[in-house]
Amino acid sequence: MNHFFKLLNFEINRFIKIYASLLAIVIIIQTIGVAVVSNSFVNRANEMMMENRWTQEEFIKSNGKMSFSEFMNSFWFAGPIAIAATALIFYIFLIWYREWYGKNTFIYRLLMLPASRYSIYFAKALAIFLMVLGLVGVQILVLPLENELFKVIVPNALREVLAVKDLIYTNAITMVLIPSTFTQFLLHYSAGLMAVFTLFTAILMERSYRFKGIIFGVLYCAAVLALFSAPLFIAAMLDMGNMLYPMEFLMVEIVLGFIASVCSILIGHQLLTKKVSV
Amino acid sequence: MNKYWKISIIIALTIMTIGAFYTHSAYSSTQLPQFHIKEERGNSELIKNVAISAFYMVDSHGEGVSIEQNKTTYDSEKSFFEQFNRDYARTDSTIKQLQKKYRNFMRGKLNISSFYEDKQLLAFADIDNNTGNGSRSFIFNISVLNKKTGNSTSFKYEIPSPEKYNHIYVEDVQYFGKELKVLTRSYQQNIGGQDVSKYIFDIPNEKLLSKEEVFAGSKTLLEYSLIPNIDPIQPSKYAVFSISEPVYEPEETEAPEPPKPKEKELVVYDLEQNKKLDTIFPKEIQKINTDAIQPYVDGSTAYFAEEADQKVKLTAFNLETGKIDNEITLPIDLKGKYNEMRVVVKDGKFYLLVKNHDMQTANVKIMIADIKTESIVFEGRLAADKNMRQSLRSLELYDIQIK
Amino acid sequence: MIEVKNLTKKFGRRRVLENVSFTAEKGQITCLIGINGVGKTTTLKAIMGLTPYKSGTILIDNEPISKQVYEKITFIPDAAIMPPSMTIGEALVFMQDFYSNWNNERALELLKFFNLKEEFRIAELSKGNTAKVNLLMGLAIDVDYILMDEPFSGIDIFSREQIANVFTSHLIEDRGVIITTHEINDIEHLIDKVILLDNGSVLKEFYTEEMRSQEGKSVIDVMREVYRA
Numbered sequence: 001m002n003h004f005f006k007l008l009n010f011e012i013n014r015f016i017k018i019y020a021s022l023l024a025i026v027i028i029i030q031t032i033g034v035a036v037v038s039n040s041f042v043n044r045a046n047e048m049m050m051e052n053r054w055t056q057e058e059f060i061k062s063n064g065k066m067s068f069s070e071f072m073n074s075f076w077f078a079g080p081i082a083i084a085a086t087a088l089i090f091y092i093f094l095i096w097y098r099e100w101y102g103k104n105t106f107i108y109r110l111l112m113l114p115a116s117r118y119s120i121y122f123a124k125a126l127a128i129f130l131m132v133l134g135l136v137g138v139q140i141l142v143l144p145l146e147n148e149l150f151k152v153i154v155p156n157a158l159r160e161v162l163a164v165k166d167l168i169y170t171n172a173i174t175m176v177l178i179p180s181t182f183t184q185f186l187l188h189y190s191a192g193l194m195a196v197f198t199l200f201t202a203i204l205m206e207r208s209y210r211f212k213g214i215i216f217g218v219l220y221c222a223a224v225l226a227l228f229s230a231p232l233f234i235a236a237m238l239d240m241g242n243m244l245y246p247m248e249f250l251m252v253e254i255v256l257g258f259i260a261s262v263c264s265i266l267i268g269h270q271l272l273t274k275k276v277s278v
Numbered sequence: 279m280n281k282y283w284k285i286s287i288i289i290a291l292t293i294m295t296i297g298a299f300y301t302h303s304a305y306s307s308t309q310l311p312q313f314h315i316k317e318e319r320g321n322s323e324l325i326k327n328v329a330i331s332a333f334y335m336v337d338s339h340g341e342g343v344s345i346e347q348n349k350t351t352y353d354s355e356k357s358f359f360e361q362f363n364r365d366y367a368r369t370d371s372t373i374k375q376l377q378k379k380y381r382n383f384m385r386g387k388l389n390i391s392s393f394y395e396d397k398q399l400l401a402f403a404d405i406d407n408n409t410g411n412g413s414r415s416f417i418f419n420i421s422v423l424n425k426k427t428g429n430s431t432s433f434k435y436e437i438p439s440p441e442k443y444n445h446i447y448v449e450d451v452q453y454f455g456k457e458l459k460v461l462t463r464s465y466q467q468n469i470g471g472q473d474v475s476k477y478i479f480d481i482p483n484e485k486l487l488s489k490e491e492v493f494a495g496s497k498t499l500l501e502y503s504l505i506p507n508i509d510p511i512q513p514s515k516y517a518v519f520s521i522s523e524p525v526y527e528p529e530e531t532e533a534p535e536p537p538k539p540k541e542k543e544l545v546v547y548d549l550e551q552n553k554k555l556d557t558i559f560p561k562e563i564q565k566i567n568t569d570a571i572q573p574y575v576d577g578s579t580a581y582f583a584e585e586a587d588q589k590v591k592l593t594a595f596n597l598e599t600g601k602i603d604n605e606i607t608l609p610i611d612l613k614g615k616y617n618e619m620r621v622v623v624k625d626g627k628f629y630l631l632v633k634n635h636d637m638q639t640a641n642v643k644i645m646i647a648d649i650k651t652e653s654i655v656f657e658g659r660l661a662a663d664k665n666m667r668q669s670l671r672s673l674e675l676y677d678i679q680i681k
Numbered sequence: 682m683i684e685v686k687n688l689t690k691k692f693g694r695r696r697v698l699e700n701v702s703f704t705a706e707k708g709q710i711t712c713l714i715g716i717n718g719v720g721k722t723t724t725l726k727a728i729m730g731l732t733p734y735k736s737g738t739i740l741i742d743n744e745p746i747s748k749q750v751y752e753k754i755t756f757i758p759d760a761a762i763m764p765p766s767m768t769i770g771e772a773l774v775f776m777q778d779f780y781s782n783w784n785n786e787r788a789l790e791l792l793k794f795f796n797l798k799e800e801f802r803i804a805e806l807s808k809g810n811t812a813k814v815n816l817l818m819g820l821a822i823d824v825d826y827i828l829m830d831e832p833f834s835g836i837d838i839f840s841r842e843q844i845a846n847v848f849t850s851h852l853i854e855d856r857g858v859i860i861t862t863h864e865i866n867d868i869e870h871l872i873d874k875v876i877l878l879d880n881g882s883v884l885k886e887f888y889t890e891e892m893r894s895q896e897g898k899s900v901i902d903v904m905r906e907v908y909r910a
Contacts, residue, residue, distance in 0.1 A: 006778055012285045014764065069339060108762040111731055113779050114751040134288040137295035140305075162339060163309035169354040170339045182300040183358035208733075242386040245377070246363050278731045281774075 003115035007123035012130065015091065019131055022087055023138050026080040033076020034146045038153035041066045045158055056157050067160035068150050072171045081173060084135055088128065092196060095124050096203045100278075107278045117272045121265070125196050132192065136177050143168070187254075194257050197264035198224045204268050208275035220267075224260045228253070310334060311662040311669035312350045313343075315644060320656035322347075324646050327681040330631065330660070333674040343673075345660065371679060372511060376400070383423045383430055393511040394451040394458075399424055403451045403460045403479075405437070414440045420458065422481055433484040435477075442467055449474070449504050450517060452549050456481050459549050461492070461504070461517060471496035474504075474519070476552070492547060493519065500524070505568070508576040508623050516555075516597050517547045518575050520568055542568070546597050557600045563593060574623050579603065581623050581649075583630075588612070590619070592628050594649055606652040614639045624680045626650055631678050633670070640670040644678075682706055683754075683826060683857065688727060688737035690881075697723050698734070698881045707825055707857040709873035710848065714865060714900075716908050720881045721861035722758075725828045728859075729756045741826065752782055754826040757819035759834060761811045763803045769814060770799030773821075780822050787852070788821035795843060809840035816844060826857040833867055841867055869900050877907050884908075 012019075049059050071077055099107035110120055144164050151159070168174040179185050202217030209216060226233075231252050235243060244252065299305045311334075315325050330345040334352070342353040353361065370390060377384045380400060387393075387402050394401040400423040408415045421432035437446065446464040453459070458479040463472050474493040479486055493502040505518040522542035544564060546555040563582055566573075571583040571590075575597075583592045588611045594604040610617070612634035620631040628647040635641065642660035647653065662669035688701040698720050705711040713721045726732040728739050730746035741750050763772040769792070777783045792799070795813040806814060812832060819827055833841050847853065848871045862868070869889075877885045884907050892898050898906075 003779065009282055009285045010775070012288065013281075014766075016284050067336075067339065102765065103760055105758075105760055105762055106764050108731065108756065108758055112729060112751055112756060114748050114781075115779065116748050130285075130288055130292065133292040133296065137292040140295040140299045141291070144305075160336065160339075161309055163307060165305055165354065166308050166310055166339060169341060178296075178299060180354045181358035181361065184361075185296070185300065242388055245381075245385070247359070250362065273730075275733050277733060278726065 003113070004119040004123055007113075007115065007119055008126055008130075011095065011123050011127035015095075015127070015131070018087070018091075019134075022084040023135065026084055026135070026138060027142055029080040030077055030142065030146055031149065033074060034071050034149045035153065037071045037074055037076060038066070038150050041070070042154055042158070060158070065158055065160045066154055067162060068147050069162065069167050069170060071146070071150065072167060072174070077171075078173055081139070081177075088132055088135070091131075092128055092199050093203060095128065096200070096207065100207070105278060111272075111276075111278065118265075118269055121200065121268055121272060125193070125200060128196055129189075129193055133189070139174075140178060143174075190254075191257060194224075194261045194264070197261050197268065201264040201268045201271070204271040204276060208271045208277065224264070227256055227260055230256070308352060308355065310339075310343075310352055311664050313345045313660055313662050313669070313673075314350070315345070315347045315658050316661040317656070317658045320646070320654065320658075322656070322658075324627070324656045325644070325658060328629065328644070329679045329681065330644075331676045331679065333676065334672055335674060336668075336672045371681075372509075376511075380423060380425075383421065387421075389448065390510050392448045392451055394453050394513070395511045396453065396513050398426065399453065401451060401453050401458055401481075403458060404448055405446050405462065407445045407447075409445065416440050416443060416446050418460070418477070418479075420479060420481075422458070431481065431484065435479070435486050450507070450510070450514075452514060453481075454550050457487065461549075463504075466496045469496055471499050472502070474502050476549075490552070493521075505573050505575050505580065508574045508581075514575065514577065515548060515550050516575065516578060517549055518580050518597065519545045519547065521545060555597070557597055559595065559600075560602065563595060563602075566593075571619055571621055576623060581628070583621050583628075585610075585617065585619065590621075590630055590632075592621075592647070592649070604649050604652055606647050606649065606654075608645050608647060608654060610634070610643060610645075612639075612641050612643065614641065618675060620675055620677050622678045622680060623649070627655070629678050629680065631675060633673070633675050635671050640667045642670055642673065642675070682742065683728060683859065684738070684740045684743075685724065685728065686738040686740075688724065688734055688739065690723060690727065690732070690734040696881055698727075701737070701878070701881070701883055703876045703883060703886055705826070705857055705859045705874070708855040710853075710858040710860060710868075710871055711874040711876065712865070712868070712872045712900075713859060713861040713876050713878060714863065714904065715861075715878040716863060716904075720878050722830050724878075725756060725830055725859065725861060728828060729754070731756070752780065752822075753824055754828070755819045755822050755824045756828045757815045757830065757832065759812065759815075759831045761803050761806065762815065763818075765802070765804035767803050768799060769797055769801045769803070772803065772814070772818065773799070776818055776821070782823040784821050784823050788817060791817040791820060791852070809836045812836055812844065813840065816847065820847070820852050824856065826859070827853075829858065829860045831861055831863075833862060833864055845871075865900055865904070872900065875900055875903070877904065879908065 045059055045063070048054060048063070049056070052058075099105070099110060111117070113120070147164060147167070165180070168178055169180050176188065179188060198221055202221050205217040205220060206213035231244070231249060315328070317325065325347050328346070332343050332345065334341060334343045344351045373384070373388065373390060376393070376395070383400065387404070389404055392402050392404040402419075402421045404419050406415075406417045406419060408417070416437040418435040418437065419432070420435065421430055423430040437443070444465040444467045446462055448460055449463050450461040451458065458481050460477045460479070462475050462477065464475060465472050472495045473491055474495065476490045476492050477486060478488045495502055501522050501524045502519045505520060507514050520542050521544070542564065544559045546557045547553075548555055566582050566584045568582070570585060573580060573582045578596060578598045580595045580597055581592060582595065583590055589607050589609050591605065591607045593602055595601075596603045606628065608630055610632050612632065614634040615636040616634065618633040622629040626649050628649055630645045630647070632643045633641070634643070644658050644660065645654060646656040648655050660670060683705040685704070686702050688698050689696070690698040701720070701724060713724060715721045723732060727734050728741070728746070739746065741754055744750055763775070767775070773785070773788055777785055795817065797810060797813060797817070801810070803814070816829075816832065819829070832844055836844070845867050848868060860868070872889050874888050875886070876883055885903065887903065889900055892900070892903060
């Protein structure tokens, strides 16, 4: 356990510079975005009021008020999140492959540590997971601040008042990242963790069997996907779409997800112990 | 501990922000308007069991909302399990209650028109439309649950000559003696028009007894629409149809004109005796535009509502005697140009919900009338805690539910 | 004692090791010699559990490799095995963190001996310095067995001397060492036992002392006999 925490700490520290830059990108681009989107609205409003000799009332009647969700639906909000998400997904692969490549093969040291190979495996998985959660945390932290900035730039009369919660509930990205109930949050991120384990197993298959391993890995991912969506397909094929009550369906999915995760972890550990070659 | 400061910051940040998000009111409180029903006169006890379901839409923000006397619940405020059930089974409250009581029997059965329930049994008849992939079949799925013993029987019946039909669905299910009677509407392949048919099944012997065309729309080219029952699953002897010439949408209308009231005739069909009654509806009922406000049948009474001159008039017509039992007029006197109405009749009471709005005003009025005594027993309005006019205008009404 | 019994390994169809068996004792330096390259490094990796093998048994003091055994045995490969962005100092902290039997005094002593500085970055080390860092990290753990893979290959003459000096110092003392090499000259006088490998098989296993006293042959002499035959 002690070794696990040390490894986790080690994995985090190894990526911390890039990770910190990702967080900075999210904060900076989004902040600039709020300023740009809000200012352009205010400028447009002023111009239109000048040109048409409109009062504020008349402008609102024809253009509507500005809502913070306009920013949240723009590239300024989604772009940096997409960049960070892509980087972290890419790092799921890099966190393993970086141990092998170049003339520095740290995998020797890693495998020779007097630590269980589960520790090595979980340290990598948890490092990714923790960084994803950290990113979500930062987003939760900065969203209200961005909303405040929006309030400063756009005059009271021209803006729609919505609480952060209401904004989050209607945005496609935040609905997935920070769903409105904690139960759903747990479900989303458990599914995410399952995906990480699945990819890890595929990666370790490639590392163990090289070219053949790529095929195994792809097949394994397909198998997990098939297992996970089996209840839907089976129901559709047997033409009994609603045979399971929603809660039962959810339970089946949770059990399947759990089975898939346990399989991935066991296979991953087995490969790391017995098959992987440095 | 010094070398763990980075990971410590990430963990602390994660727990604090996500923890705060799901527990702290700064994140969990909404700024969406809170609605309540403001009593203007009458007995406020009556409004306790009323819930209005609506959709609140402002700019890019839109979500479902349920409004009770003093409580507004937006979809995002519901627990995960409520949200999940809403998303994955758009089931109405009657079916939900049946699901609670008869969990296994109700599995996979969702269509409210397919149910019949009395003291002894719960019956279900639906038609599987299989028209994809070159094959074509229409199969009845029939299940009957004996509520006393808990035993259920089920069987299938395949409708012959499937090539004749485009699709078929069940409109009503009734049960008399040992016979299950199913009213269906079938859309013909190639030729237009819809036939209304009645299938009679012998439940103990699990077989079809007879099939009969009630109305052959494919021949007469008339439209036969069934007036719904107030409670679609309760025993009901009569089915009331409104017969009219089909109105074809003119192509590319420049300005959407309000649809003209259709010339129509109302016919009562006795499902027990398997024959049409010679009940004659009075002229004033025949001319009511049933597209504007939904009429309902409840046992041997049919309710028709009509809006005219700032008033809504409800007529309770007795299908057996052919006479008007009750009439009641509710003044809506609202100034806006547009009216949207929802009506419900339940337990001898008439519930009317009116949204009246234009650029200047927006009002949502709710009235309850006692049909027997022909008197208004409650009158109230929807109020919002902020931006009243805009909040009400942003509210799209779905329906009224009475618990 | 490290026991390797009937170790067989294939890469696809190609047989890398076939029925390789030998032992290496604590307190002795055992040298795996092979001309044709293949098999030596793989054998060391197999002992360390770093590569899977088809069949055979490997026991370290009668135990298979496990996380506990990793505190007893260490492997010094011929390439850098710490992340390139680390400095030597950080690498030492890392090792101290994970190995309960890390001997930091000895690490600092070796650092001085090899003229290395803590602020050197792993990525920027020369081949010779990389070998020295690897040696340092292997020797600073208080283990019973040390496996060294080609410690002299591609290294300048002065570094070789320094590394060779390590073998006669107190740093090796009574540990068991398995070393692979194809250049025997630098260390012939240090070796206790020789295992001659060719094409994945053991051709001959002998003690240098016995060979010299009984048959009057040096290691080179035996190699000539075996490989030229």
